[in-house]
Amino acid sequence: MDIHFICPHCPQSLVVDSAGSGEWINCPNCKSAIEIPSQTEPTFSKDSFSRKSFRSNSFVDFVIGNRLLKYLAVICAIVFTAYYFFPLIILAAALALYFIPSIVGRDKKNKEGIFILNFFLGWTGIGWVIALIWAVLKED
Numbered sequence: 005m006d007i008h009f010i011c012p013h014c015p016q017s018l019v020v021d022s023a024g025s026g027e028w029i030n031c032p033n034c035k036s037a038i039e040i041p042s043q044t045e046p047t048f049s050k051d052s053f054s055r056k057s058f059r060s061n062s063f064v065d066f067v068i069g070n071r072l073l074k075y076l077a078v079i080c081a082i083v084f085t086a087y088y089f090f091p092l093i094i095l096a097a098a099l100a101l102y103f104i105p106s107i108v109g110r111d112k113k114n115k116e117g118i119f120i121l122n123f124f125l126g127w128t129g130i131g132w133v134i135a136l137i138w139a140v141l142k143e144d
């Protein structure tokens with residue numbers, strides 16, 4: 005007699021001779037170690053949640069089968085990445101802020117002058133303001 009069951013770690017359905025009941029095998033699909041059940045398990049709906057929740061008998065199964073935890077892991081990854089790159093983001097924002105006069109005046113005839121003033125004297129504050137005024141002034 006054959007035992008029909010579904011891998012607890014993936015949707016792979018398996019058929020094993022009942023002589024193998026209780027033994028551990030590796031799932032041919034996901035390679036996870038799985039214990040062969042003693043008899044054919046009743047078939048549940050295709051909905052993985054109901055199947056997983058019925059079959060989950062360990063915390064690992066719960067973690068693997070729970071979509072919410074997957075989303076949480078993704079969110080954690082994004083937060084950690086943002087935290088790691090935070091100084092770079094701040095630096096880029098500061099640079100963009102510093103070169104606003106050059107960006108505003110990029111189409112002006114005197115764009116080189118605006119950029120040089122912005123680059124060399126922008127840090128003084130007054131140089132930055134003058135460069136910005138120069139950048140927004142109308143050309144003749």
Ligand SMILES: [Zn+2]
Nearest residue numbers: 011014031034
């Ligand atoms: Zn599997």
